[in-house]
Amino acid sequence: MDESGEATAISNRSGPIAAPDLPVPHLPERIVCLTEESVELLYTLGEQHRIVGISVYVVRPERARKEKPMVTSFIKGDVEKIKALNPDLILGFSDIQADLAAGLIREGLPVW
Template identity: 35%
Template sequence: MKQKTLTDQLGTSHTFETSPKRIISLVPSQTELLYDLGQEAKIVGITKFCVHPYHFKSTKNSVGGTKKVNYRKIKELQPDIIICNKEENTQEMVERLREICPVWVTNIITIEDNFQMIADFGQLLDCRTEAQKWNGKLAFALSDFKNFVAAIPVRKVAYFIWKKPYMVAGSDNFINELLKLNHFKNIYDTKGRYPEVAIEEIVEEGDPDFVFLSSEPYPFKKEDGYEISNYTEKAQTVLVDGEMFSWYGSRLLKAFEYFKMLHKKL
């Protein structure tokens, strides 16, 4: 590739003499996407939370978590790009990592942002054909899902992500975008991005039809559902797969199928 200047989703401009060959990915869903874009051989470092594809656990170097990393280990791996995300990684981390090599930061709130990220990776990593294929598959699946969900009425939901204290998905995040796509009205969408909530006030807050208990970051169990149901008479508590609601990238293709099954179950 000739020298090229590309801009990430935070508006930061990066100039590359050659296409990056040694990648560290500090975002689990983006690690999965890079694999699906055919970039496995270039990935030299991942986080301990990068669980897909499964074999990366034994074939790739773990450099820490998404909020805390081993900078010395990262430096020793001699990356020529580190891929981060505005929400998953901290600004302080990104600034420190920039002392090692360029840091590409994604920012995914909407499905449009997701298409943009995939197209950007196609440009950045010289895998435009794969990126176009994935965006084509996702566009087709999105259109199909919108047809599927068209006849489903809008119902109210609370989406819990944490316990002690109870925290939920609010507005201005990918989870809320996917809830809207599924015709769910988030009762906490005026409370900020990930507000702490009082469970005993759930009826006054919006009296949801469903309470979704996510499998991540807090691994909710059935017992938690019984506990929450003490505070709401009508809401059905449902354990949901957090990866399907919060992972962007290529995971979205599986998510559309999962959402269809979820609606049939509800």
């Protein structure tokens, strides 16, 4: 967000994926988390209601496994299942997920 509180763009021009700037016209409401870290962070911030899908490897917080659908392993995911969740943001991590992220980006999904 900029100083006025308006959402702007997230830039991810480094790393193995080097995705283009991701326009963020509003706070994401439907987030798919490809890693445990992003799930844990959103729960810690009290934003778990925004999560619509997680990895099968999420173990923290424990309740996430009961509350959220599992749509991906760490490096493989069901692109159609993820698309059906209509995410406005997909959070990934690491060059290990580069193939999955590239496939999601090819489908026009907002990966960061």
